[in-house]
Amino acid sequence: MRHPRALGLLTCALLAGSISAAVAQTQTLQDGVQLRWNADQYGNHRYTVAVAKPATAVQATIPWHRRDHHPESVATIVVGPDGQVVGNVVRERIDQAEGVLAFEAKQAGTYAIYYQPYISSGSRNYPTVKYRAPTDTADAAWVKKNRLDDPRRAAKLPQARVTGYQAVDDFDAYTDMEHTATPAEVQRVLAANPGQPWLLFPETREHPIRMFTQLPERWAGRGAGGNFADHALRGEYLGFQVGLWTARAAAQDVRVSFGELHGPDGAAIPAARLTCFNLGGIDYAGKPFTDRLDVAQGRVQPLWMGLDVPADAKPGVYRGTLTISADGVPPRQVPLAITVDAGEAVAHGDNDPSRLTRLRWLNSTLAQNNDLVKPFTAVTVHGAKLGILGRTVMLAPSGLPAQIDSFFDERMTGYTKTPRALLAAPMQLLVQDAGGSTHALNAAGTPKVVVDGPGKVHWQVAGQAGPLRGEVTASLEMDGTLSYAIALTATQAVKLDDIRLEIPLKNDVAQYELGLGRTGSATPDSFAWKWNVENNQDGAWIGAVNAGLEFHLRDEHYRRPLNTNFYHQQPLVMPSSWDNAGAGGITFARDGARYLVKAFSGARTMAAGQTLHYDLVLRVTPFKVIKPAQHFAERYYHGYANLEQIKAEGANVVNIHHATPINPWINYPFLTPVAMKAFIDQAHALGMEVKIYDTIRELSDRSPELPMLESLTGCRIGADGKAAPGPCSEIISAGRGGGFSWLQEHLDGDYIPAWHVPENRDAAVIDAGQSRWHNYYIEGLDWLARNVGIDGLYLDDVAYDRTTMKRVRKVLDAHRPHPLIDLHSASQFDARDGYINSALLYMGLFPYIDRLWFGEEFDYEHTSPAYWLTEISGIPYGLMGEMLQNGGNPWRGMVFGMTNRLPWTGGDPRHLWQLWDAFGIEQADMIGWWVHDTPVKTGNPDVLATSYVRKGDKTLVSIASWAPATTKVKLTIDWKMLGLNPSRVRLVAPAVEGFQPAATFKPGDAIPVEPGKGWLLELEPAR
The missing domain is CATH 2.70.98.90 (Beta-galactosidase; Chain A, domain 5)
Structure with missing residues (x-):
C-alpha cells in the first residue's frame, strides 16, 4: 500500500490531472455571496443571515442543533458581503442547540457564519485535522460602545435573519439524522414515556442513524414508538432500522425475533425472510455466527433489519410485528406495515447502491465451495x-x-x-x-x-x-x-x-x-x-x-x-x-x-x-508453474489515460486506480458504472483488458452502507456460548478517530482514519481483516464482472486472507474469459508493519493471483540475488512480477523476467519491450540462473545469467551483476542445449536506450560488467 514516507506509487501529482475535486455547488446567492468556499480556511459548514441595513452591531441566533459535543470550544468565523472576515464579533452563547453572536455589520446584505473551521496538517494523504479554538478578535472599544457586556443590551440589538444552512458540498452537509434534539426536546420525549428503560424509533433506510450518543431532532419531533411502514417492489431487498435508545438503563443481550407478515387474500411472507444484521449472520468463511449485543445506558443503537420480499409476492400491504427483548425487561413490539408494489425489482434492486438493497450481500455464500480453481487439479x-x-x-x-x-x-x-x-x-x-x-x-x-x-x-x-x-x-x-x-x-x-x-x-x-x-x-x-x-x-x-x-x-x-x-x-x-x-x-x-x-x-x-x-x-x-510467454505478452499500463495512446505505447493491460474519473472512490467502485463500462468496452474493442483497483483494507466514506456498518458492534459468541476475545467492531476497525474532516464530523469517533485523496475529498476508514464485508466484496466483484465487464483486479496491500482470495478467483473465472489479478505491496519489513515480509504476508493469496508488483520501498540495489528471488520475483511460488521503487534495476530485473511498468517514473520499459518483440521472447524457454544445468554460466557467483532459449535458432542471455566493482566474465555455454554451433555464433548486444550501448562479442571474450548493471546478449548464428 502507499506509505506516507514513500509515495512512489500514488504520487498525487499524477492523480491531480486525472480527476477534479468534487466540492461545492456553484450557485450564487442573491446578493453575490457564493456557495463555493475554501473549506481549509473556513470549514465545511455555515449559516447565512440577512442584515437589513448597516448597524454598529447586530445579533444572530443560529439554530444549528450541532452533533459535536463541545461547540463552545470551536471557533466561529463571520464573513461579510464583501468577502472580508468581520473582526468585531462577540460569542454571547454557544451550545449544541444554538449559537448567539453579536457582530458589526457595516453593510447590509448576506453574512456567512462558519462554525467548524479547522486546520489541516501532516501528510496530504493522512491528514491531521484540528478544529480551531475560539479567539477574541473584538475591539474592546467597540464592545464597550455597544454595551455587549450587558446581556440586556445585546437582546435589544437589531436581529439578523437566518436565511439558510449550507455545506461546502452536498456530501459534507449534515443530514436530518445529525441535527441533535435540544435538552428540552429530549425531556419531552422522556416525559411522554415515563418509566421506560429504553425507547424504540423505527426508521426507514433513507434516514440512516448516524449518531450513537445523541437523539436526532427528527425523532424528538415525532416521538418514540409507532409502527414501521415502507414500500418495496416485488423481489426487492428492503433494509430498515429500529433505533434503540437506552434512555434510562442499559440493555443487556438484545434480541430480535420476527413474526410472519400477512398480506392480501391470505398471502404471507415467512418470518425467515427477515433478519437482524446486528445479531449475527454468515461470516467470511461461510459459517453461521451469533453476536451478543449489549447497549450501554445513554446510547442509540441502530438495529438494522432486512426483508427479502419474494419475487412472486402478491401486491398489497403486509402486516406483522418484530419483537425486541433484552435481559430483565418486558419485550417490546414494533408493528410492521410493508406495502408491496406491483412492479418487480431488477436484481433485488442492487443496481442502485443508495437503496441499500445490497445489505443482503453481507450474508452471501457466493463461491463458498470446494470446487476447483484453474490450474489446480482435484485432490x-x-x-x-x-x-x-x-x-x-x-x-x-x-x-x-x-x-x-x-x-x-x-x-x-x-x-x-x-x-x-x-x-x-x-x-x-x-x-x-x-x-x-x-x-x-x-x-x-x-x-x-x-x-x-x-x-x-x-x-x-x-x-x-x-x-x-x-x-x-x-x-x-x-x-x-x-x-x-x-x-x-x-x-x-x-x-x-x-x-x-x-x-x-x-x-x-x-x-x-x-x-x-x-x-x-x-x-x-x-x-x-x-x-x-x-x-x-x-x-x-x-x-x-x-x-x-x-x-x-x-x-x-x-x-x-x-x-x-x-x-x-x-x-x-x-x-x-x-x-x-x-x-x-x-x-x-x-x-x-x-x-x-x-x-x-x-x-x-x-x-x-x-x-x-x-x-x-x-x-x-511452488503452487503452480510460471508461464513466461504469457507474462511477457501482457504489458501493463498502470494509470488512467487515452486508450489508443496506451496501446500505441505497447501496453495491453490497463490498471485503473481509484481517484480516477471512472473509479473515483477507494474500494467502492459502484458509483460510476456507466463511465467505467464505456471505458472498458472501448478497451475491449482495441483488444485490451482493464482491471480496477478494488480491495479490502479500507473503505471510502462515499459508501452508502457506511453508517450501517458503523452499527455492527456486537461481540462474537464462541462455541462455548461466551463472547470471544477481540474487538466488538465487526467491519469498521475500532480506533481513536481523527483524520479528514468528513470522518470527524459524520462518524462517531470509533474508527481508524485511512487514505485520503485531497483532489476529490475522498476519505477512508480501515476495515477489519476478517469480516462479513468480504461477502459483500465478493458479490460486488460478481456484479462488476457481469454488469461492467472488468477483466480482473489490481490488489494493493489487501487485508483479506486466502479464503476470500479463492472466492475472488472463482467469481472472476465464472464471468470473464481471461481474468487477471495482480498484487502490489510496499515493503512491510519495518517497525510500523511489524517486520513482516510482504511475500510471507501474502503467500496464502499467491495460488490465486497472476502477477506481483513488489514494490514501494523494496531495495533493488543493496540486496542479494537470494532476496530478489524469494522476496520480489515470486518465482519459487509460481509467479512472475515487475519492479516499482525508482523504476527498479532493469539489468537485475531481466534475470528474473522483470521490468517496471508504464507510466511510472524512474524507468521506461518500452525499449525493453521492443527488444523482446524483435527477439521473439514469447517463443523462448526461460532458463533461470538458479537452474543447476542452466546453459549459460558466468563462472562468477556475483554475476548471474538467465537464458531465453529459442533452441536451434537464437538465445537471449540476460547478465546482471551483484559484484561491488566492475568485473569481467567469460561465459560458459552449453551449445548443445542451445542447439547452436559455436563456430558460427556471435554475441550481439543490441542498443537499448537507457540500458546498454550496441556491442559485439565473440564466444570466449571477457565481457566487462559494471556493478549493478549487466547486458542483454543475443546469441545468434552469423549470417
Whole structure:
C-alpha cells in the first residue's frame, strides 16, 4: 500500500490531472455571496443571515442543533458581503442547540457564519485535522460602545435573519439524522414515556442513524414508538432500522425475533425472510455466527433489519410485528406495515447502491465451495497418500506429514518424473514431561481421509502424547495448504518441560529462508527467535525454488492482524499455546543431512481437563508453474489515460486506480458504472483488458452502507456460548478517530482514519481483516464482472486472507474469459508493519493471483540475488512480477523476467519491450540462473545469467551483476542445449536506450560488467 514516507506509487501529482475535486455547488446567492468556499480556511459548514441595513452591531441566533459535543470550544468565523472576515464579533452563547453572536455589520446584505473551521496538517494523504479554538478578535472599544457586556443590551440589538444552512458540498452537509434534539426536546420525549428503560424509533433506510450518543431532532419531533411502514417492489431487498435508545438503563443481550407478515387474500411472507444484521449472520468463511449485543445506558443503537420480499409476492400491504427483548425487561413490539408494489425489482434492486438493497450481500455464500480453481487439479486420495498439482503429501498416523514430494522442475515451467522430497523424516508433535521422557503424538492405523469436494479433503485423528490426549482435525486443499487444529488435553494435572513441533527438512531443500524477522537469504546454519507482539511474525518459509514449505503457528483465537501502517492498532493475538507467556520460540539448526525446525513452547503446568490448541498452517510451494510467454505478452499500463495512446505505447493491460474519473472512490467502485463500462468496452474493442483497483483494507466514506456498518458492534459468541476475545467492531476497525474532516464530523469517533485523496475529498476508514464485508466484496466483484465487464483486479496491500482470495478467483473465472489479478505491496519489513515480509504476508493469496508488483520501498540495489528471488520475483511460488521503487534495476530485473511498468517514473520499459518483440521472447524457454544445468554460466557467483532459449535458432542471455566493482566474465555455454554451433555464433548486444550501448562479442571474450548493471546478449548464428 502507499506509505506516507514513500509515495512512489500514488504520487498525487499524477492523480491531480486525472480527476477534479468534487466540492461545492456553484450557485450564487442573491446578493453575490457564493456557495463555493475554501473549506481549509473556513470549514465545511455555515449559516447565512440577512442584515437589513448597516448597524454598529447586530445579533444572530443560529439554530444549528450541532452533533459535536463541545461547540463552545470551536471557533466561529463571520464573513461579510464583501468577502472580508468581520473582526468585531462577540460569542454571547454557544451550545449544541444554538449559537448567539453579536457582530458589526457595516453593510447590509448576506453574512456567512462558519462554525467548524479547522486546520489541516501532516501528510496530504493522512491528514491531521484540528478544529480551531475560539479567539477574541473584538475591539474592546467597540464592545464597550455597544454595551455587549450587558446581556440586556445585546437582546435589544437589531436581529439578523437566518436565511439558510449550507455545506461546502452536498456530501459534507449534515443530514436530518445529525441535527441533535435540544435538552428540552429530549425531556419531552422522556416525559411522554415515563418509566421506560429504553425507547424504540423505527426508521426507514433513507434516514440512516448516524449518531450513537445523541437523539436526532427528527425523532424528538415525532416521538418514540409507532409502527414501521415502507414500500418495496416485488423481489426487492428492503433494509430498515429500529433505533434503540437506552434512555434510562442499559440493555443487556438484545434480541430480535420476527413474526410472519400477512398480506392480501391470505398471502404471507415467512418470518425467515427477515433478519437482524446486528445479531449475527454468515461470516467470511461461510459459517453461521451469533453476536451478543449489549447497549450501554445513554446510547442509540441502530438495529438494522432486512426483508427479502419474494419475487412472486402478491401486491398489497403486509402486516406483522418484530419483537425486541433484552435481559430483565418486558419485550417490546414494533408493528410492521410493508406495502408491496406491483412492479418487480431488477436484481433485488442492487443496481442502485443508495437503496441499500445490497445489505443482503453481507450474508452471501457466493463461491463458498470446494470446487476447483484453474490450474489446480482435484485432490487425489490413495490411502495416506494425497496428491495435488505437482505435489504429494504422505500422512503419518499422527495426521501430520510423513513426507512431502514436489514434482516441479527447477525451471519452474514444468514437471519431472522424479520427485524432490522435502522432509528428512516425518514431522512430529512432541510432549516432554517433567521426568525428561519425550512422547510423540501418535495414533494407530492410517488417517481416514474424507473428500469434501474436488478442491479439499479432511481427516481427523485421535491419539495420545504421553500424559496428553490429542485430537487432530486437518485438511488439505488443492493449492497445497494444510490446515491443522490440534487440541491437547490433560487427562490429569501434569507438569511439562515442553510441547514442540519438529519439522526435519532435507538439507538440499533448505536453501533459502524468509520470515521471523529475517529478509530472504540463504538459510542460516542456526537461528533462534522468540514471540513478540511488536512483530507481525508467527512463521516462515524455507525451501528451494521448486520445493518449499511455509509454516505458521496459531491457536483458536487467531485473527488476521491489520497491515500496511496499521499493524500496531490490531496486532497478532499471541497464541497462548505456542507463546506460553513468552517461554515459546523457534530454532533452526543444520544437523547433518537435515535442517531441523523446532517450534517449542517451554515448560508449563496443565490442570486436569485443560485443553491447549496447537494450530498449524502449512503451505507446500511452488503452487503452480510460471508461464513466461504469457507474462511477457501482457504489458501493463498502470494509470488512467487515452486508450489508443496506451496501446500505441505497447501496453495491453490497463490498471485503473481509484481517484480516477471512472473509479473515483477507494474500494467502492459502484458509483460510476456507466463511465467505467464505456471505458472498458472501448478497451475491449482495441483488444485490451482493464482491471480496477478494488480491495479490502479500507473503505471510502462515499459508501452508502457506511453508517450501517458503523452499527455492527456486537461481540462474537464462541462455541462455548461466551463472547470471544477481540474487538466488538465487526467491519469498521475500532480506533481513536481523527483524520479528514468528513470522518470527524459524520462518524462517531470509533474508527481508524485511512487514505485520503485531497483532489476529490475522498476519505477512508480501515476495515477489519476478517469480516462479513468480504461477502459483500465478493458479490460486488460478481456484479462488476457481469454488469461492467472488468477483466480482473489490481490488489494493493489487501487485508483479506486466502479464503476470500479463492472466492475472488472463482467469481472472476465464472464471468470473464481471461481474468487477471495482480498484487502490489510496499515493503512491510519495518517497525510500523511489524517486520513482516510482504511475500510471507501474502503467500496464502499467491495460488490465486497472476502477477506481483513488489514494490514501494523494496531495495533493488543493496540486496542479494537470494532476496530478489524469494522476496520480489515470486518465482519459487509460481509467479512472475515487475519492479516499482525508482523504476527498479532493469539489468537485475531481466534475470528474473522483470521490468517496471508504464507510466511510472524512474524507468521506461518500452525499449525493453521492443527488444523482446524483435527477439521473439514469447517463443523462448526461460532458463533461470538458479537452474543447476542452466546453459549459460558466468563462472562468477556475483554475476548471474538467465537464458531465453529459442533452441536451434537464437538465445537471449540476460547478465546482471551483484559484484561491488566492475568485473569481467567469460561465459560458459552449453551449445548443445542451445542447439547452436559455436563456430558460427556471435554475441550481439543490441542498443537499448537507457540500458546498454550496441556491442559485439565473440564466444570466449571477457565481457566487462559494471556493478549493478549487466547486458542483454543475443546469441545468434552469423549470417
